[in-house]
Amino acid sequence: MSDPRPEVPSPLPFVDLAAQFRGMEDELMEAMREVCQSAAFIRGPAVETFERAFAEAHGGGHAVGLASGTDALALAVRVLDIGAGDEVVTVPNTWISTAFAVSYAGAKPVFVDIDPATGQMDAAKLEAVLTPKTKAVIPVHLFGHPAPMDAIMAICEPRGIAVIEDVAQAPLARLNGQTVGTFGALSCFSFYPSKNLGAYGDGGLVFTGDAALAERVRRLAFYGQEAAHHHVEIGFNSRLDTLQAAILLKKLPHLEDWNLRRREAAGQYDQALVKLSPHVVPLARAPGADPVFHLYVVKAARRDELLAHLRANGVLAQVHYPGVVHLQECYSHLGYRAGDFPEAEAAAGQILSLPIFPEITDAQITETARLIADFYGMACP
Structure with a gap:
């Protein structure tokens, strides 16, 4: 008797x-060929063209x-002249680079717990951690x-506290119709290959509406030079190379469509998993939020066992992230203890990221949901 289940390439x-x-092989190869033929590998014309298109x-x-x-992130903190004796607030469930950016400047990372429904900063708890040093x-x-962001800006703006958005996982997401990255003084993006808009190597970007801040970022990133061989401050070597810019320039026009496909895939997961509650519950979407689903995250009972089951069956799910920043050894000097941020700590033991990308197929989503249902001894809807 034939197996009625859809054929799914393995592993997923x-x-x-x-x-x-x-x-998009042809257009990407042509873009890379043009850079190689021009030999303008650093500060070539594609960099400025991409920056302009991104803005x-x-x-x-x-x-x-x-x-x-x-x-x-590191340069965004520095151009606000944040340093020793200052505090910067963020969440403990982020990738550690967010906190490192604060530490690189000599300032102190301070954390605020998350909303357990969405996994985002709990704005209702933000005021309690603000001090004159923030x-x-x-x-x-x-x-x-x-x-x-609306609640965060309402708290920070009257106090003169700058807001730096970490948009690494959310390019062109929107809140009440406004694009994230346009709320704060500066916003920071990552073009790590697996991001919604990914390069073929590392890359990043700072976006701001303030021309003076942008110029300061650019100067710091290029050895602190105001003009050739004229170094007005101690700077860094941090440039988006031309090959990566050329690749990103070709990808950028597709980003909205790729984000739309991610939303569609997330909706398919929602439907496929709806009857598996309370064993598996997708993170909620806040009112007015239009996410771009860099990750499709659920809270799962017996998370580690489920993860092992999925991976044993070819579904390469992951956890983002299994640890919280305030309990990392490198931040032991801050004095935080287990239990200080109970929602973030609880989520770290429950969350599971299922495969999601614009090219994922209906069959792949269906098979992933079936494997989850099988694990809990339930029928997949």
């Missing part, structure tokens, strides 16, 4: 970058390409879902 990768490349995609402003998302807040649009 967490993200299929090769499939994306096949879909236009965010309604205008200033974009500065950098070597990584980590550098983007110079900035870094909301993280984690998983591709907007942080509660």
Whole structure:
């Protein structure tokens, strides 16, 4: 008797970058060929063209390409003249680069717990951690879902506290119609290959509506030079190289469509998993939020066992992230203890990221849901 289940290639990768490349191989290869033929590998024309196009995609402003998302965060903190004795607030469930950017400047990372429903910063708890030393807040649009920016801005703006948005996972996500990355003084992007808009290596960018801040970022990123061989401050070497810019320039026009496909895939997961509650519950979407689903995250009972089951059956799910920043050894000097941020700590033991990417098929989503249902001894809807 034939198996009625759909055929699904195995393993199912967490993200299929090769499939994306096949879909636009000719234009990507041509873009890379042009850079190689010109030999303008550093500060070539594609960099400025990409920066301009990226800024236009965010309604205008200033974009500065950098070597990584980590550098983007670090330079954004520095151009606000944050340093020793200052505090910067962020969430403990982010990738550690967000906190490192604060530490690189000599300032102190301070954490605020998350909303357990969405996994985003809990704005209702933000005021309690602000002090006279607080110079900035870094909301993280984690998983591709907007942080509660309206509430955060309402708290920070009257106090003169700068807001730096970490948009690494959420390019072109929106909140109440406004694109994330356009709320704060500066916003930081990552073009790590698996991101919604990914390069073929590391890359990052700072976006701002403030021309002076943009120029300061650009200067710091290029050895602190105001002009050739004229170094007005101690700078860094952090440039988006021309090959990466050329690749990103070809990909950028597809980003809205890729995000739309991610939303469609997330909706398919929602339907496929709806009857598996309370064993598996997708993170909620906040009112007014239009996520871009860099990750499709669920809370799962017996998470580690389920993860092992999926991976044993060829579904390469992951966890983002299994640890919280305030309990990392490198931050033991801050004095935080287990239990200080109970929602973030609980989520770290429950969350599971299922494969999602624009090219994922209905059959792959259906098979992933079936494997989850099988694990819990339930029928897949």
